[in-house]
Amino acid sequence: MATAKANMEKNPYENMKRLSPRKRAFKQMAGRFFQNKLAVIGGVFTILLICTAILAPVLAPYDPVEQDYAKYLESPSAENWFGTDEIGRDILSRVIYGAQVSIKAGIISVGIALAIGLPIGLFSGYYRGKLDEYVVMRLTDAILAFPPLVLALALAAVLGAGLENAMLAIGIVYVPTFVRLMRAEVLSQREREYVEAAKASGIRDLKIIFLHIFPNCLGPILVQATLAIAGAIIAEASLSYLGLGTQPPTPSWGSMLSMGQGYLAEAPWIALFPGVFIFITVLSINLFGDGLRDALDPKMK
Amino acid sequence: MSVKVEESKKSLLKVERLKKHFFMGKTKLFSKDQQVVKALDGVSFELKRGETLGIVGESGCGKSTMGRAILRLHEPTSGEITFEGEDLMELSQKQLRQKRKDLQIIFQDPYGSLNQRMTVGAMLSEIVNTHKLVPKKDVDDYVYRLLEEVGLKQEHYDRFPHEFSGGQRQRVGIARALCVDPKLIVCDEAVSALDVSVQSQILNLLKRLKQERHLTYVFISHDLSVVKHISDRVAVMYLGQIVELAHKKDLFSNPRHPYTKALLSAVPTVGQEEKRERIILEGDIPSPYNIPTGCRFHTRCPLATDKCKAEEPVYREVADGHFSACHYS
Amino acid sequence: MDNGLLEVNNIQVSFENKKSKLTIVDGLSFNVNKGETLCVVGESGCGKSLTSLSIMGLLPKTGKISGGQIKFKNNIISTKSEREMSKIRGNQISMIFQEPMTSLNPVLTIGKQIIETVMLHEKLNKKEARMRAIEMLRLVGISSPENRVDAYPHELSGGMRQRVMIAIALSCNPELLIADEPTTALDVTIQAQILELMKELQVKMDMGIILITHDLAVVSEVADRILVMYAGKMVEYTTREKLFANPLHPYTQGLLNCIPKLTDEDDGEDLYVIKGSVPSPDAMPAGCRFADRCPIARDLCVSNPPPIVNDDGHEVACWRYTDKWDTEEGGLKNVSESRRIEKVPS
Numbered sequence: 010m011a012t013a014k015a016n017m018e019k020n021p022y023e024n025m026k027r028l029s030p031r032k033r034a035f036k037q038m039a040g041r042f043f044q045n046k047l048a049v050i051g052g053v054f055t056i057l058l059i060c061t062a063i064l065a066p067v068l069a070p071y072d073p074v075e076q077d078y079a080k081y082l083e084s085p086s087a088e089n090w091f092g093t094d095e096i097g098r099d100i101l102s103r104v105i106y107g108a109q110v111s112i113k114a115g116i117i118s119v120g121i122a123l124a125i126g127l128p129i130g131l132f133s134g135y136y137r138g139k140l141d142e143y144v145v146m147r148l149t150d151a152i153l154a155f156p157p158l159v160l161a162l163a164l165a166a167v168l169g170a171g172l173e174n175a176m177l178a179i180g181i182v183y184v185p186t187f188v189r190l191m192r193a194e195v196l197s198q199r200e201r202e203y204v205e206a207a208k209a210s211g212i213r214d215l216k217i218i219f220l221h222i223f224p225n226c227l228g229p230i231l232v233q234a235t236l237a238i239a240g241a242i243i244a245e246a247s248l249s250y251l252g253l254g255t256q257p258p259t260p261s262w263g264s265m266l267s268m269g270q271g272y273l274a275e276a277p278w279i280a281l282f283p284g285v286f287i288f289i290t291v292l293s294i295n296l297f298g299d300g301l302r303d304a305l306d307p308k309m310k
Numbered sequence: 311m312s313v314k315v316e317e318s319k320k321s322l323l324k325v326e327r328l329k330k331h332f333f334m335g336k337t338k339l340f341s342k343d344q345q346v347v348k349a350l351d352g353v354s355f356e357l358k359r360g361e362t363l364g365i366v367g368e369s370g371c372g373k374s375t376m377g378r379a380i381l382r383l384h385e386p387t388s389g390e391i392t393f394e395g396e397d398l399m400e401l402s403q404k405q406l407r408q409k410r411k412d413l414q415i416i417f418q419d420p421y422g423s424l425n426q427r428m429t430v431g432a433m434l435s436e437i438v439n440t441h442k443l444v445p446k447k448d449v450d451d452y453v454y455r456l457l458e459e460v461g462l463k464q465e466h467y468d469r470f471p472h473e474f475s476g477g478q479r480q481r482v483g484i485a486r487a488l489c490v491d492p493k494l495i496v497c498d499e500a501v502s503a504l505d506v507s508v509q510s511q512i513l514n515l516l517k518r519l520k521q522e523r524h525l526t527y528v529f530i531s532h533d534l535s536v537v538k539h540i541s542d543r544v545a546v547m548y549l550g551q552i553v554e555l556a557h558k559k560d561l562f563s564n565p566r567h568p569y570t571k572a573l574l575s576a577v578p579t580v581g582q583e584e585k586r587e588r589i590i591l592e593g594d595i596p597s598p599y600n601i602p603t604g605c606r607f608h609t610r611c612p613l614a615t616d617k618c619k620a621e622e623p624v625y626r627e628v629a630d631g632h633f634s635a636c637h638y639s
Numbered sequence: 640m641d642n643g644l645l646e647v648n649n650i651q652v653s654f655e656n657k658k659s660k661l662t663i664v665d666g667l668s669f670n671v672n673k674g675e676t677l678c679v680v681g682e683s684g685c686g687k688s689l690t691s692l693s694i695m696g697l698l699p700k701t702g703k704i705s706g707g708q709i710k711f712k713n714n715i716i717s718t719k720s721e722r723e724m725s726k727i728r729g730n731q732i733s734m735i736f737q738e739p740m741t742s743l744n745p746v747l748t749i750g751k752q753i754i755e756t757v758m759l760h761e762k763l764n765k766k767e768a769r770m771r772a773i774e775m776l777r778l779v780g781i782s783s784p785e786n787r788v789d790a791y792p793h794e795l796s797g798g799m800r801q802r803v804m805i806a807i808a809l810s811c812n813p814e815l816l817i818a819d820e821p822t823t824a825l826d827v828t829i830q831a832q833i834l835e836l837m838k839e840l841q842v843k844m845d846m847g848i849i850l851i852t853h854d855l856a857v858v859s860e861v862a863d864r865i866l867v868m869y870a871g872k873m874v875e876y877t878t879r880e881k882l883f884a885n886p887l888h889p890y891t892q893g894l895l896n897c898i899p900k901l902t903d904e905d906d907g908e909d910l911y912v913i914k915g916s917v918p919s920p921d922a923m924p925a926g927c928r929f930a931d932r933c934p935i936a937r938d939l940c941v942s943n944p945p946p947i948v949n950d951d952g953h954e955v956a957c958w959r960y961t962d963k964w965d966t967e968e969g970g971l972k973n974v975s976e977s978r979r980i981e982k983v984p985s
Binding site: 368369475476477478505506507508509510511513514517518532534535536538539540562572573574575576577578579580588590591593594595 | 683827
């Protein structure tokens, strides 16, 4: 240190201008992201869908719950672009309002799963030990042994019907997946030399976990999370269908899809449009997530 | 071993009977036997301040394990590590973290040992802040100084590891080790992954830093020429033990252990006109799962006798400062 | 040329995509005779491995030979189709790679892998092929080959695996063997074994060998002739004796000077250093590619690519050995008296 400290008095760099590393890293990341056309398209669609959900009252041509028995089961027309359902509600308006529920359900339930799953996976994977092997691993095994929908159903039933509880139930069902994935990633990262180097530098465990290991594990987690959002939207639909999720008449894509099932032969548009929107949402979130993963990796060019 | 008083004063690191055994999975479901890999099987040596001890050996001889065991990066199974009179094995995790300031390591793979998602500046400042080496406002300048000292430029502060060439990455690795102003640095194959023209740059840098900062090195490498160039004393390892240790002039001109002799004769040399008599060793290095009885080298030794198969040779001082573990040296 | 085997004429290897074209190997010429070892030396990224892949017709999809030709036994092979090449590969030209573990199939026994190669190229039945495999394993010095033939790659040590790779490469009696860093992943005592083995087999089978390596020490032990490459170009090409006795190119001189040697007596001194680093392939200098690292470079070198000077079979690509060097055009300004780099500058 002698040399480094002794020369410090002069300090010739005081007025040096530079972009803060964080800003520069972000700039580079954005650059990488915008090079990936599919990811940009996914991102734009995701944003559009979120805007649709927020602006639903402005965008929707009709009241989504207003029944009009005069025009039930009408096919798409200039008046009702997406047609009407079995009690004469405008499908377009219901799809627009449904975006609110479905996107919320997808994001919040996965958010819950991440919030619980990632820290458990991180610590469990980093410290290993008996707690990891006998408690965390066996518990996740036990949860994973249930069919996910049945478990969500049981949880939702215990918690009581309603969208909030449905989201919580779905979130809990996804926890073990993220615990497992996070733990597996941490296990592979903790043996890397850069972690050893950080330890050798005397950096504390918590910092190693969050500053060094966690960012290097993000890629697969991001991809899994976008897939889980898709799954959560479907799961919410199933719960709604069974009367445990969104309560009618509030529209959600899932409930519309399941309602439409009964009319597939005579009025396929009832199920088609919510189905198409679920598909577009899932695909765009997934493309977006993929692009984000690549952009977060500084090695990619 | 009798050590003179003034010598012990100069001693920086003393390692005694250091062992590191890895316990692998059980061989059978209900048996209690575990497979034990004796990666390090009783290593003792002493290191003076300002000295460079070279460690050579082939892959699997335990030289890298030893480097990490000294720093307790791999927790040793048993043995003593005395650093400046203090027993490192006694330290708690917290004390150890602070002690890490004095003992540093430079890794072989400059890429794998850097966090790819962190800029060099962020990485170095993190360490400086962790140990509160300088006041917060001076951290950046401290890091700039450090980068210049290892031959990098200020603008490298904001770069990610993948933006560097191999040699520059190793310079970053060196900066990280120097950052805490250590007394001892373990260089684990620090130049092995580099091209020759870059290798000489890094070797010169390490030498210069040693003089300027009064460092002590444990220099681990499989490359005998490099070790000979940089070390004061050299230890030869085979299957988890030191088989010979001596001043480098002694070791290279007058090797006592047959393994050292074979190793030296196997090294190809540039532009040598008359061909040396080469000792080609038979067979491969035995697995550390299953270390041969007696002398561990007897399975490949051209001079092995019945005594070697039965009796483990004692590692002892055969001449002044020249240690060897062979019955016949 | 009766015993001429391979002739490479002025080849270029380039990588192309929609946007750009990168020429990695540029204007390389050499030849290999029967029973002779040619060493191609250079640092990582100099294009030595690509050269060997282009001879084998194994360039990655985006790469191609964009100029020059390769003749094998007086047939042009650089324009041959993949199908025709696959007949030559393994049969007449074989290759061994650096990492034996990744080049061997981990789920097949080594015997099966040798048998597969043998049966692909020769009309033998399974039993004969197996006998052949055992014979090959014995040839490369694997003890009790009758048992080892049924071993899986992971059951063998690194040195053993490299022997197996050699056995596979040699199982069809190739006339040319290309070895890409065959001993780099191995320990010195094992390296000595493998090099010894290759020499022995070369004499037995009268093979030509191209040995690609970064290790000058290995080169000095096994080479007959040496080709030194830098940044995709040939810098020096001559026999081993001439190269080590009198290296002409400043890069070769630098390389030889900057490695520590076991025979060095003085060791307190600093090593010789070639300053800077290799230029990246998308920003190659216009003139001599070594100019910005060269201790004797002049203006001439920076702006013009050097010609190849042939001094009695000693080829070197350097302006220093041309008439222009000492004339006005050479641009003497800023440069001290031209000198050979003898030893470490203080």
